[in-house]
Amino acid sequence: MIAVRKITAADEDAWHRLWADYLDFYKMELPQAHADRLFHSLTKGAPYFGFVAEQNGAVIGFVHGLPHPSTWSESGYCYLEDLYVDADVRSGGAGRALINAVYEEAKSRGLSRVYWHTDKGNQTARKLYDKVATLSDFVHYRMD
Incomplete structure (x- = not known):
């Protein structure tokens, strides 16, 4: 049962452990102070909001949403920025439940869209994403 x-x-503590695993998955390093600030923002619910998934009393995953205005929508959008489920319990429904939580939160805030992106090689996640959302034709560009 997933809650x-x-x-x-x-x-x-559980979030920091999963956050470290998430960063390892994407081969990223961020300062501890950044993680601390992010966690504090998530617990405040602004500017980000977050949910955790629990199974048998243990936190096994998280998701973070970032509501924002949009020039294409009077009500704004929600960017699902981070989604991670412990590798030992994937494919058990936690990812879908976390996505649904973001969708419901966005809907309660009157936002008109939830969107996200992932690495094109992340086949495990993409199997789920193909079931719960529509793959966009847009190409993602960035400048670092």
């Missing part, structure tokens, strides 16, 4: 709820201060 999804808003992230709280009591989730800090």
Whole structure:
């Protein structure tokens, strides 16, 4: 059984462990101070909001949403920025439940769209994403 709820201060240790795993997955390094600030923002619910998934009382995943205005929508959009489920329990419904939590939160805020991106080689995630959302024809560009 998967339970999804808003992230709280009591989730800090579990979230930091999963955040480190998430960064390892994407071969990224960020300062600890950044993670600390992010977690604090998530527990405040602004500018980001977050949910965790629990199974048998253990936090096994998280998702972060970033609501923002849009020039194409009077109500704004929600960017699903981070989604991670512990590798040992993937394909058990936590990812879908976390996505649904973001969708419901966005809907409750009156936002007109939830969107996200992933690495094109992330086949495990893409199997789920292809079931719950529409693959966009847009190409992602960035400048670092």
